[in-house]
Amino acid sequence: MCGIVGFVGQREAAPILLDGLSRLEYRGYDSAGVAVVSPQKGIDVRKAKGRLQVLSDMLHGGADMQGRIGIGHTRWATHGAPNDVNSHPHLSEGGKFAVIHNGIIENYVEIKEFLINQGVHFRSETDTEVVAQLLEFYYNECHDFFDAVGRVLRRIEGAYALGMLCADCPDRIIAARKDAPLLIGYGEGENFIASDVTALLPYTREVTYMEDGEVAVLTTDGVAVYDALQQRIAKERCHIDWEVSSAEKGGYPHFMLKEIFEQPEALRRAISPRLKGGKVVFEDMKLTAEQIRAFSRVYIVACGSSYHVGMLGKYTLEHLTRRSVEVCLASEFRYSDPIVDDHTLVIVISQSGETLDTMAALREAKARGAYILSIVNVVGSSIARESDDVLYTWAGPEIAVATTKAYSTQLAVLDMIGLAFGEALGTVDGAEYAQVVSELEKLPEKMETVLAHHEDIQKFASEHFNHNSIFFIGRNLDYALGLEGSLKLKEISYIHSEAYASGELKHGTISLIEEGTLVVALGTYDKLFDKAMSNVVEVKARGADVLALTTESHRAEMEKTVSNVLTVPDTAAMLLPSLGVVPLQLFAYYVALQRGCDIDKPRNLAKSVTVE
Ligand code: M6R
Numbered sequence: 073m074c075g076i077v078g079f080v081g082q083r084e085a086a087p088i089l090l091d092g093l094s095r096l097e098y099r100g101y102d103s104a105g106v107a108v109v110s111p112q113k114g115i116d117v118r119k120a121k122g123r124l125q126v127l128s129d130m131l132h133g134g135a136d137m138q139g140r141i142g143i144g145h146t147r148w149a150t151h152g153a154p155n156d157v158n159s160h161p162h163l164s165e166g167g168k169f170a171v172i173h174n175g176i177i178e179n180y181v182e183i184k185e186f187l188i189n190q191g192v193h194f195r196s197e198t199d200t201e202v203v204a205q206l207l208e209f210y211y212n213e214c215h216d217f218f219d220a221v222g223r224v225l226r227r228i229e230g231a232y233a234l235g236m237l238c239a240d241c242p243d244r245i246i247a248a249r250k251d252a253p254l255l256i257g258y259g260e261g262e263n264f265i266a267s268d269v270t271a272l273l274p275y276t277r278e279v280t281y282m283e284d285g286e287v288a289v290l291t292t293d294g295v296a297v298y299d300a301l302q303q304r305i306a307k308e309r310c311h312i313d314w315e316v317s318s319a320e321k322g323g324y325p326h327f328m329l330k331e332i333f334e335q336p337e338a339l340r341r342a343i344s345p346r347l348k349g350g351k352v353v354f355e356d357m358k359l360t361a362e363q364i365r366a367f368s369r370v371y372i373v374a375c376g377s378s379y380h381v382g383m384l385g386k387y388t389l390e391h392l393t394r395r396s397v398e399v400c401l402a403s404e405f406r407y408s409d410p411i412v413d414d415h416t417l418v419i420v421i422s423q424s425g426e427t428l429d430t431m432a433a434l435r436e437a438k439a440r441g442a443y444i445l446s447i448v449n450v451v452g453s454s455i456a457r458e459s460d461d462v463l464y465t466w467a468g469p470e471i472a473v474a475t476t477k478a479y480s481t482q483l484a485v486l487d488m489i490g491l492a493f494g495e496a497l498g499t500v501d502g503a504e505y506a507q508v509v510s511e512l513e514k515l516p517e518k519m520e521t522v523l524a525h526h527e528d529i530q531k532f533a534s535e536h537f538n539h540n541s542i543f544f545i546g547r548n549l550d551y552a553l554g555l556e557g558s559l560k561l562k563e564i565s566y567i568h569s570e571a572y573a574s575g576e577l578k579h580g581t582i583s584l585i586e587e588g589t590l591v592v593a594l595g596t597y598d599k600l601f602d603k604a605m606s607n608v609v610e611v612k613a614r615g616a617d618v619l620a621l622t623t624e625s626h627r628a629e630m631e632k633t634v635s636n637v638l639t640v641p642d643t644a645a646m647l648l649p650s651l652g653v654v655p656l657q658l659f660a661y662y663v664a665l666q667r668g669c670d671i672d673k674p675r676n677l678a679k680s681v682t683v684e
Contacts, residue, residue, distance in 0.1 A: 074160075074174035074682075075099035075146040076254070077271050078235040078245045080290050081262025085142035086134030090124070092264070092271035093144045095319055097124050098327075098471050098672065098679040099174075099267060100148025103159035106131070107170035107237055108139030114239040115170045119159035123673075140292075143235040143245060143265075145172040148678040151180070152197030161237075162201045164208035165193055168239045171207065173200040174267055175231035175252040176683055183227065203234060217241045221248065221287060222302055231428065231682065233282075235265055245290045249282040252682050253426045253454060256280045256288055256295055258309065263290040268680070269312050269450075270319045270469050280307040281452045310452050319469045326671045328472035328564070332657050333523060335477045336516035339650075341466040342481040343488070343512050350509055352491045358461045359445060361496035367417040367443070371410070372399045373433045374421035375681070377475045377559060378482060381421055381447075383552035385486040388646045392494035402433040403684070414441035419489070422446065423470060423478035424680040425453025432684070434458060447485050449478045463489070472672045473679050474564050476657050479556065480519075483650055484512070490646070504644075511644040515651075518641045522654045525638070529655050532619060532636060533662030537565070539590045543581075544571040544656075545611070546594030547603055553649040554594050557656030564674045565664040574607035587615035592656070595622045595630065596640060596648040608633055619659075621652055 075096025079085045089106045097104075104127045105119025116137055120127040124146055131137055145160035152158035161170040177183070180199035183206060188194065192205050203224060211220040217238040231251035238244075247254060247265045257264035257272040257279050265288070266272050269279055282288060285300030297307050324330035346352055370389065372382035382399040389397045400408070402420075406429075412418070418437040422430045425448040434444055434455060446459035449467050456462045465481035491508060494500030542561060544554035554571035562569045572581050574593075585591065591611045595604030601622070608618055612633065620634040623642045630637045640651035664671050 074148050075267045075271065076143070076172045076174050076233055076235050076265065077267070078143040078247065078265035078290065079262065080141040080243070080245055081259065081292055082140060083262065084134065085139050086131060086137035088275070089142050089144035090128050090131070090134045091274070092266060093124050093146050095270045095273070096266070096268055097146050098473055100146050100678045101673050102147045102149045102154030103156070104144070104146045105159045105161050106137065106142055106144040107161040108137050108142035109170070109237045109239060109242045110139040111242045113138070115163065115167060115237055117161050117163055117170055119156060119161070121155050121159065141237070141242065141245060143170065143172045143237055150176055150683055151199045158196045158198050160200060162196060162198065162204040164204040166208050168211065169204045169207040170237040171200060171204040172235040173203060174233040174682060177202060177228050177232065178230035179228065203228065207236065211238070217244070217246060218289065221246050225287070233267060243291050247282065247288045247290065249286055250284045251428065251431070253680070254282045256282065256290065256297070258295065261292055263292070263295050265290065269314070270471070273312070273314060273316045273319055277312045278309050279312060280309050281457065312451070314469055319471060326472065326661070328474055328476060328661055328671050331470055331472055331477045332654065332661065334468065335480045335654065336519045336523070338467040338477040338481050339484055339516045339519065342484050343515065346488055347509060347513060350506060352488045352495070352509065354463065354488070354492060357445070357463060359443070363443070364493055364496040366415060368415040369411065370395060370397045370417045370419065371405070371412070371437070372397060372419045372421065373402050373405050373430065373437070375402050375427050375429050377479045377556055378421040378423060380552060380556040380559065381479060381482040381486060382419070383555065384483060384549060384649050385419070385490070387549055387552065388487055388490045389493065391646070392490040392500045393497050394499045395497070400433070402427070403429040405433040406436040410437065410440070412437050412440040412442045416442040418442045418444050419486070420444055420446040420455060420459065421482050421486070422455050423449045423475055423482070425450040425455040426680050426682055428682045428684050431455055431458070447482050449481070471679070473674055473677050474560055474660070479653065480650060484515070487512070487646060508644045508646060511647050515643070515647060518643060518651055519654060522640050522651055526658050529638065529658040530662045533659055534666055536590055536617070536619070537663045537666035539567060541568045542590045542592065543585070544569065544592045544594065545574040545577060545607055547574050547597065547600045549597050549645070549649050550594035550600070550604065550652070553652050553656070554592070556653055557592060557594070557660070560657055560660035561663060563677065564660055564671050565667055565669055566675070567663065574604060577607060577610065582610065582614065585611050585614040585616050589616045591616040591618050592659070593618050593620045593634070594652065595620060595626065596652045597645060598623065598626070599645065601626055605629070605633065621655055623648070
């Protein structure tokens, strides 16, 4: 949440900052701002409520600001309404310091009171302004930018990625991190900070991820990184091989649609290297078969769509390993006094690798002795770095707030974990193992055939985009799939929607079904098809308009009862949700399109949720 970027070099900073922010806007889009510093004019701050384009137009793409060092911010509001005053960068009262921040300063009220008592005047309602004001307060005592930063960091509590400028030191940016993502990019005679590597792709691929407690001083000539004790430390650099084009729309009207269509390719990258000679082989996993056998408890912990992947994973892992698996929302897990010891495996799932709730759950589990195996998309992200083992999904950058290709690749990786664990435990049936591996190989191709029918879904969406409420029903795997279909729809189209286990309808929810209610009935799971049909009949009898999703082999039967039927190719039962999710993603997309929603940047949301 909130995107931050900083630049120091020989070029004009403002256009580079605006360009970097345009690649970070998915992190927050309530307001945007930039600050540049020059020896002659001091710090110049410009900011505007609303989308980045408003600021960019105001500054003529950055041409209106002069200075070769600067910081920029795109905001997801936490403290204080989204308006010009609360936008970052925040200036200290005397105009000596400008600060951008991602995270929350938890003790800001106490610091603010202290500073007000010292005669400092605040302009905004934000927690961040205390950092700028406190910097100036300490600087007036010590007259040293680095020292003042150290004093501030010792005083503030909470989470932060900070970028700071000082008018008296117009050659440097100081950056600091604790519990919020921040990385340094190394260029030729220029250096950068950013919340996310996508901001830097056009400028450099050489980056270092900052760790908690670290402070970095960036100048044109180089970057010095210090630990929490202010000792200079050497940092390892990583090379990022994502293409610039992978973070651009490439002719699609929205990132979400592009990312939906990228799924077969993303699946190939996630699956192919891990299938060898008919076996799942995780060369990138450290866990041994002996360790797998020693676990007495398994949790899957995640948020949002990643949690939905976990729900599907529970069904498949329990089926393949005959061990019980508990799936927990990360935000609940950490406060639930979880039963975790050193015989516990915690599988953590996160696209961004930066979700604060998930990160906190990971740390809680680790502190209690658990082994952490994470499934992550963003290489080098915090969750990846703090896990004992990490399996990357290789989905490429996902920009749309609504996740699609990350979900699909997480699911494929979790399915493969199920097979590998089942083999290690000797609990998976050989014929089933072989069938699933063979179907995993065909999965990308089968997904392409589903995508080829996107126009059928578009047509249906154009006839049904005006509902106030939509229900998704299904059993077992189809229920977990329905949760994802429902989240996708409400997230981007703002239609109220619920997903129910079909068997639960008669225990209360069926009272909501009336003439014309749209019910998306999921009946892909062969074993429970007859049960699914019974529930379809029940809701139709009460006047529901039904859109059914089933497999090719059940199409004819479903069409006897339902006129709107979508199908996916037949495959192994545990892989059906991987195909079934695609029509649901497309349905949500086309409904949101018809309703004129801002699909890639839905209201109130951000891609990477780094606040609790
Ligand atoms: O980056 P993560 O996978 O940890 O994110 C978790 C959720 O915030 C995320 O899946 C969210 O629910 C998506 N926007 C849903 O499309």
